[in-house]
Amino acid sequence: MKPNKTQQHFLSDNASPAHPAILDALARSSQEHAVPYGDDPHTESAAARIRELFDRDCGVYFTYNGTGANVAALRTVTRPFEAVLCTEMAHINEDEAGACEAIGGFKLLPIHRADGRLRPEDLLPFRSRRGFEHTSQPAVVSVTQATEVGTIYRPDQLRALCDAAHDEGYIVHMDGARIANAAVRWWEEEHTRGSRITPAEAVRVVSADAGVDVLSFGGTKNGLLFGEAVVFFDRDREDAFRYLRKQTTQLHSKMRYIALQFERYLQDELWFNNARRANQTAAALASALEALPGVASAFPVEANGVFVTLPAAVIPRLREEFPFYLWEEEQNLVRLMVSWDTREEVVERFVSVCTSLLMQYA
Numbered sequence: 001m002k003p004n005k006t007q008q009h010f011l012s013d014n015a016s017p018a019h020p021a022i023l024d025a026l027a028r029s030s031q032e033h034a035v036p037y038g039d040d041p042h043t044e045s046a047a048a049r050i051r052e053l054f055d056r057d058c059g060v061y062f063t064y065n066g067t068g069a070n071v072a073a074l075r076t077v078t079r080p081f082e083a084v085l086c087t088e089m090a091h092i093n094e095d096e097a098g099a100c101e102a103i104g105g106f107k108l109l110p111i112h113r114a115d116g117r118l119r120p121e122d123l124l125p126f127r128s129r130r131g132f133e134h135t136s137q138p139a140v141v142s143v144t145q146a147t148e149v150g151t152i153y154r155p156d157q158l159r160a161l162c163d164a165a166h167d168e169g170y171i172v173h174m175d176g177a178r179i180a181n182a183a184v185r186w187w188e189e190e191h192t193r194g195s196r197i198t199p200a201e202a203v204r205v206v207s208a209d210a211g212v213d214v215l216s217f218g219g220t221k222n223g224l225l226f227g228e229a230v231v232f233f234d235r236d237r238e239d240a241f242r243y244l245r246k247q248t249t250q251l252h253s254k255m256r257y258i259a260l261q262f263e264r265y266l267q268d269e270l271w272f273n274n275a276r277r278a279n280q281t282a283a284a285l286a287s288a289l290e291a292l293p294g295v296a297s298a299f300p301v302e303a304n305g306v307f308v309t310l311p312a313a314v315i316p317r318l319r320e321e322f323p324f325y326l327w328e329e330e331q332n333l334v335r336l337m338v339s340w341d342t343r344e345e346v347v348e349r350f351v352s353v354c355t356s357l358l359m360q361y362a
Helices: 020-028 041-054 066-077 099-104 120-129 155-167 179-192 199-205 241-247 256-265 270-290 314-321 344-361
Strands: 059-063 082-087 107-111 137-144 171-176 214-217 228-232 305-309 325-328 333-337
Touching (some): 041 228, 041 256, 059 241, 059 256, 066 099, 066 137, 066 171, 066 214, 066 228, 066 241, 082 120, 099 107, 120 137, 120 155, 137 155, 155 171, 171 179, 179 199, 228 241, 256 270, 270 305, 314 344
């Protein structure tokens, strides 16, 4: 898979460029001097915008990237002899090169869930570990919103899980790399039912309002150049983060360049509009593919990921023009990630090529 420099493809929403408004905000500040390490007006302003978005007094800290946000956040709430419960497919378990265990020193306890969503009953088998000195002690539940297979935790599902976790004495962490896409989905479902919630209300209800204690708030997959935020809704948990962020190599000396992006990202609902565009394009792609013979959706398209099974013969040919990941080779299950900037003609071309190949190999 060697896409040309101008080609759009479906490998990852990380492949998309930064939004022009984000780049413009950075360019306009290129001549500024500011106090380093976050003691600057832009960092203060961006943190205030995040507190306004979530409508609460939360601790806000910026990091370089999502892995750093997850590791530093989890290090803050998990001691070295403790463990984090997560799904097998969780990014912290599958896609961060063991960073949590190597850097954080704590253990991950993965749970199989085909749809990417933990349930309250998944916590019960770990009760027997509590107080047994020969095994790591479960202390944190980590969820992903939206999940790795593009499903979302709806508020009632998330609340039930958070309540169960808190009843067991666990802290709840959320990997919100695609939280904007999850918020868009819930906003649309509520509007379909006649409930006129705001985008801000939607993002709250799929995270903080449901009981999440600490959030890795993603932006890079949705239009930022770089940078994420760690948000402590439970401020009693945040004290050590400042030191662990530095130790985890996530304290940016020119912090204002992360903060500037979040300032613009949270202005005029850019975060919401980007995610909505990606979700809508993903839905259109899925709808067109599902109409083709030999193509089947593996999961509901609730965010910006499309997971479909294809006849094995067409996959290599499709990947030559449109790079994407083969999610499960034995099942011929592929993942097509749609970005905020994915053009309609790219989707149409993909469907057209897929159609031709299906006819050729029928």
